[in-house]
Amino acid sequence: MSWGIAFLLAIPGFAGLSLSMFKHQRSVFGGALPAARSKLYRWLGFSLIAASVLWTMFAYGWSLGLVVSCGVATLSSILVILGLTLRPKAVRYLLYLPMPRADDQSI
């Protein structure tokens, strides 16, 4: 359970960080996002990763928590990278974003 929460925070965290970068926005959304949106994703990414670390430290104590969060970060970021490489369009789900409708021109 504690593990699940750590991953559910870290995965969107790394997805958010990656989606704040132009080259990944291109492969996931097909173009650049507005600067404000990029900033939001970056801010969201860092906060979620920090939340994941704090959560593991809360759940396991600080020493074991730090070890656990290293492992969680490793596996989460690998998931995001494999997503960006193999199924870029699906990476938005990792940040809990819905797939846009076909007529949606906003992104």
Place this chain on the structure above:
Amino acid sequence: METLRQSMSWMHTWTGLLFGWILYFMFVTGSAGYYDAELDRWMKPELAAPIEVGENSVALLETALARAAEEVPEASQVSVTLPYDRSFSPQVRVFATGTNAEGDPVRADLQLLEDGSDALSARETSGGQALYRLHWTFHYIPRALGEFIAGFAAVFMFAAIISGIITHKKIFADFFTLRFSKGQRTWLDSHNVISVMTLPFQIMITFSGILLVVTTFFIPIFVAQYGWNEDTIETISSEMFGVKPPIERSGDLIEPIDLAPLNAEFQTQFPNERLNFIQVSNPGDATSTIRLYGRISDGIVRMSPYVEFTSETGEVLNVKPRTVHDSDGVMNVLEWLHEGLFAGPVLRILFFVSGLMGAGMIATGLVLWTKKRRQKLRGDARAERNLVMIERLNVGMIAGLCVGIAAYFYANRLLPVGMEGRADWELHTLFLTWLVFILHSLVRRPEKAWIEQLSATALAFACLPVLNALTTELHLGNTLPLPGRDGNLMMAGVDLWFLVIAAGFAGAARIAARKQADGKPKKPNRTPIPVAAE
């Protein structure tokens, strides 16, 4: 003038290559070591079921002590451990040492059931322990030499990690970048991604690895000080770590003490601890002392608190809580992190995966080295011959080792149970199989050899659960925990990992095969793409 980055790049390339194969071997066998207890269990399918410990712990300890007194009368040291977590025996484990009437040393190592009878004897096997020990002993060479090689390789690994970080130009810009089907670029991306993602683990494992064998670098100093003979190591450890000489037996016999009041005292001293392990010196003698230990803690700190009593009156001699001190503590924490004994099931998966990714980091680095050299050849025939040799050996060294490890498990199930030197032959099988695959890689074209050896690894691991089902009752059909039954997660877990590993290698074999199949025709239209994109 060379820039720092250029000189670091040079250092990264050569330190990595020089020890690449040894480090790869260390990472693969060391990662398997995170499942040493599980593999041990898998390799001893006849072992009786684990026994339950609860209110009966004092009774279990007393039964075991009585049994130890029968096996080794007038022992100098007896220890009894109750089953607890994965790193201990699933039965009551007894070690007793002493000397007989002629003054020769006597030893007993027992695994007991609740009533003090022997747990069913398992086949002779090297087990998961031997596989795990390979990563610093290398099996065929003297122990001190093995430690020296491992330590030396670890120092080079550390140098390669640091120079690698400096060489990596865009560590943050390329953090999430992995581009497939781009030839050498793909290899570089994979190498970077694997290394950066697991960096905390790689730094920890390498640095703590160096510290674990650090005394090996002081051997010349020891030899200069103590000379070089049989008991040099023993003298050093007694002087350095203050190991006290044992107290002689007095010859005045006493009745064995009732453990229940001692346990009550232990519980008063440490209300939150559970008695798990006892150690008795000179049992049955007036000089005897007895230590009651609690369980090893669940956190990173692997220590048990203890209370020491005299065996005659039960008077408390010593109370030691679980504490770690300063520099000793730093060393201990690094050692515990390296071994990961504290890890629960999920964290253990992460340790194992991180270890395998370390092996992947080295493997991709080795392949990348040959790819870069091939670009720079420009028709130098001698350089090309050497390069082809390394390209070929890479296949046998990287994929062949994995087939060898699978063969180790085959040997465990297929060698006759009563065979002479059976445990040794399991290890010989590993190395002989590996040798065969190295020879195979020398006579095949590397592209073909990769496909064949990766497929062979996948097939070998995929068939292991089948072999297990054919030779034992503890197969996935019986061991998977399903609704309505407990199963045996330890055995099932090993079989499941074999299948996951098989799937991984099958995927790698497929990628290699596809690359070879469409490598040539795709080249002409591949070049324009990056130009258009960048």
